[in-house]
Amino acid sequence: MRHLCMPHGLESAVLPKFEALVVAGRKVRAGEPLYFPGDRFQSLYAVRSGSLKTFVTNREGREQITGLRLPGEALGLDGIASGVHALSAVALEDSTVCTLPYSALKELGRESTAMQERLHQVMGEQMNRESAQMIVLGAPAAESRLASFLLDVSQRNGLRGYSQSEFRLRLTREEMGSYLGITLETVSRSMTRLRKLGLIEVNAKEIRITDIDGLREVSAVVSRKHDRTGH
Amino acid sequence: MRHLCMPHGLESAVLPKFEALVVAGRKVRAGEPLYFPGDRFQSLYAVRSGSLKTFVTNREGREQITGLRLPGEALGLDGIASGVHALSAVALEDSTVCTLPYSALKELGRESTAMQERLHQVMGEQMNRESAQMIVLGAPAAESRLASFLLDVSQRNGLRGYSQSEFRLRLTREEMGSYLGITLETVSRSMTRLRKLGLIEVNAKEIRITDIDGLREVSAVVSRKHDRTGH
DNA sequence: CGTTTCTTTGATCTACTTCAAGGGGAGTGG
DNA sequence: CCACTCCCCTTGAAGTAGATCAAAGAAACG
Numbered sequence: 368m369r370h371l372c373m374p375h376g377l378e379s380a381v382l383p384k385f386e387a388l389v390v391a392g393r394k395v396r397a398g399e400p401l402y403f404p405g406d407r408f409q410s411l412y413a414v415r416s417g418s419l420k421t422f423v424t425n426r427e428g429r430e431q432i433t434g435l436r437l438p439g440e441a442l443g444l445d446g447i448a449s450g451v452h453a454l455s456a457v458a459l460e461d462s463t464v465c466t467l468p469y470s471a472l473k474e475l476g477r478e479s480t481a482m483q484e485r486l487h488q489v490m491g492e493q494m495n496r497e498s499a500q501m502i503v504l505g506a507p508a509a510e511s512r513l514a515s516f517l518l519d520v521s522q523r524n525g526l527r528g529y530s531q532s533e534f535r536l537r538l539t540r541e542e543m544g545s546y547l548g549i550t551l552e553t554v555s556r557s558m559t560r561l562r563k564l565g566l567i568e569v570n571a572k573e574i575r576i577t578d579i580d581g582l583r584e585v586s587a588v589v590s591r592k593h594d595r596t597g598h
Numbered sequence: 599m600r601h602l603c604m605p606h607g608l609e610s611a612v613l614p615k616f617e618a619l620v621v622a623g624r625k626v627r628a629g630e631p632l633y634f635p636g637d638r639f640q641s642l643y644a645v646r647s648g649s650l651k652t653f654v655t656n657r658e659g660r661e662q663i664t665g666l667r668l669p670g671e672a673l674g675l676d677g678i679a680s681g682v683h684a685l686s687a688v689a690l691e692d693s694t695v696c697t698l699p700y701s702a703l704k705e706l707g708r709e710s711t712a713m714q715e716r717l718h719q720v721m722g723e724q725m726n727r728e729s730a731q732m733i734v735l736g737a738p739a740a741e742s743r744l745a746s747f748l749l750d751v752s753q754r755n756g757l758r759g760y761s762q763s764e765f766r767l768r769l770t771r772e773e774m775g776s777y778l779g780i781t782l783e784t785v786s787r788s789m790t791r792l793r794k795l796g797l798i799e800v801n802a803k804e805i806r807i808t809d810i811d812g813l814r815e816v817s818a819v820v821s822r823k824h825d826r827t828g829h
Numbered sequence: 830c831g832t833t834t835c836t837t838t839g840a841t842c843t844a845c846t847t848c849a850a851g852g853g854g855a856g857t858g859g
Numbered sequence: 860c861c862a863c864t865c866c867c868c869t870t871g872a873a874g875t876a877g878a879t880c881a882a883a884g885a886a887a888c889g
Contacts, residue, residue, distance in 0.1 A: 423729075423733060425733075425818075426818060429737065431732075431733050431736050431737055432736075433729045433732055433733065433736075434729075444722065444725055445722075445725065445726060445729065446722075447718050447719065447721070447722030447725075448719055448721075448722030448723045448725070448726050449722070449726075453726055453729070454729070473711070473714060473715075473718075476707070476708075476714065477707075477708045477711075477714065480704070480708075483704060483707065483708065484704075487678050487704075487721070488678065488679055490678070490718070490721045490722070490725065491675065491676075491677075491678030491679030491680070491721070492679045493725055494675055494676065494678075494679070494721065494724055494725050494728060495676060495679050495680075495684055497725060497728035497729060497732065498654075498664045498665075498676065498684070498685070498728060500732055501664055501728065501731055501732060501735065502654060502656075502662050502664065504732065504735035504736060504779055505662050505663075505664075505735060505776060505777070505778075505779045506660065506662055506776070506779065508876075508877090509876075509877065539834090539835065539836090540835070540836065540837090541835080541836095545736060545737070546736070547736075548735055548736045548737065548779075549877075549878090550877075550878060550879080551835090551836080552836090552837085552838085552877085552878075552879085553876090553877060553878075554836095555836060555837055555838080556837085556838080556877090558836095558837095559837075559838085571835090571836085571885085571886065571887095587656075587657065739844075739845090740844080740845070770866090770867065770868090771867075771868065771869090772867085780845075780846090781845075781846060781847080782867090782868080783845085783846075783847085783868095783869085783870085784844090784845060784846075785868095786868060786869055786870080787845090787869085787870080789868095789869095790869075790870085802853090802854080802867090802868085
């Protein structure tokens with residue numbers, strides 16, 4: 368469990384203190400919120416089991432998905448800037464999260480360089496993940512967006528020791544579409560096309576990647592040429 | 599100048615130390631890089647004058663713009679996670695930046711709570727800015743993307759005491775398009791449409807917002823209905 | 830099991846891309 | 860100071876990927 372709450376790079380000296388800090392895992396049922404926009408930011412979370420989505424809801428009530436959090440990943444950073452959460456976080460299935468009170472985290476950061484660095488690193492990763500997503504959204508076509516997304520999930524699964532080639536994606540087609548900037552129908556059709564290309568197998572939410580290199584190729588295709596930069 | 603290098607919320611006690619830390623402003627000529635992907639991450643930067651773009655270049659040499667940095671804004675965070683910069687940063691015009699060595703920044707953070715919080719805040723703002731951009735890219739149509747972008751720049755200008763209604767945008771149409779996920783032609787056409795709606799005046803790179811509320815309306819329009827969420 | 834929600838697939842429509850061509854504006858060199 | 864060049868921007872015309880509308884099948888859930 369400590370494993371999932373703040374995995375890499377912590378020197379053993381701080382570990383006991385760190386563990387004392389972690390509030391016992393909290394359960395979040397499928398469909399239930401972990402936090403809402405406007406909630407006071409008090410803690411970071413780490414997903415221990417299950418998965419959650421983050422999103423904003425606009426005036427018209429449209430849900431724009433901004434992220435998917437898998438086991439071992441951090442959650443809640445969106446509150447750091449203003450002290451108030453900017454996003455909604457809702458469980459996609461029955462899940463558990465560790466709670467890391469921010470005040471204690473800050474204190475530990477002042478005591479231990481490694482702890483401070485680890486915290487910065489987590490934030491930095493979050494930033495980089497978001498720019499990467501901007502890149503996906505910025506240019507290419509629907510099919511390659513979906514391919515990028517599947518590769519991303521696969522890779523993140525692998526990072527924590529789960530299967531890279533087979534996983535269950537709890538997002539609906541509509542949620543994926545929202546995340547990828549396309550409609551649910553286009554998600555569905557792209558899924559079918561990838562399946563017919565022999566790159567993946569799909570069984571409802573169960574995804575199996577059968578040709579990861581092929582998928583990488585699709586994800587790299589810049590079908591919107593968009594591209595007279597010529598550098 | 600201290601003003602632009604780390605403005606809000608620093609208690610006076612740390613200020614002298616902080617100022618000692620800031621390496622004298624560095625000049626970057628129009629078109630010149632501040633850093634490249636792969637460069638070792640050693641410092642954060644704050645734009646003092648001018649403006650810069652950040653971007654990644656993909657295999658095919660396409661430049662995908664990920665951000666625009668105006669005076670008073672932080673730059674370089676993309677290196678925190680891995681110790682190596684992930685993006686390119688290039689000046690759009692003759693600019694100056696302050697250099698804030700990261701190691702010293704960390705140290706100061708350990709000494710002063712305010713300093714630590716300020717650093718976290720800067721990172722948090724960066725994250726939130728990026729999710730906001732994902733939202734722009736995720737759903738609506740070209741015209742509202744452009745409107746959102748202009749409003750964003752306007753608001754950021756206002757935040758630092760510059761004019762909210764009139765500014766010079768050094769990005770080319772192609773760069774804006776890349777940032778917004780549309781082609782340069784569509785940027786141009788959308789610009790024309792906003793002009794004909796009486797919302798902005800355009801003179802090459804000079805932008806004047808004449809009807810900010812109208813612009814807000816356009817930015818909120820969800821023309822791709824995309825939207826059967828019905829929450 | 831029946832009801833609701835999600836997914837797939839088809840048919841049409843449209844906004845944006847692509848291709849193309851002309852018109853500045855800024856900088857450079859004569 | 861003009862002429863030349865290089866970019867960048869604008870606008871037009873045509874093609875297309877993806878949105879929208881629609882309907883039926885498949886899971887999920889109580």
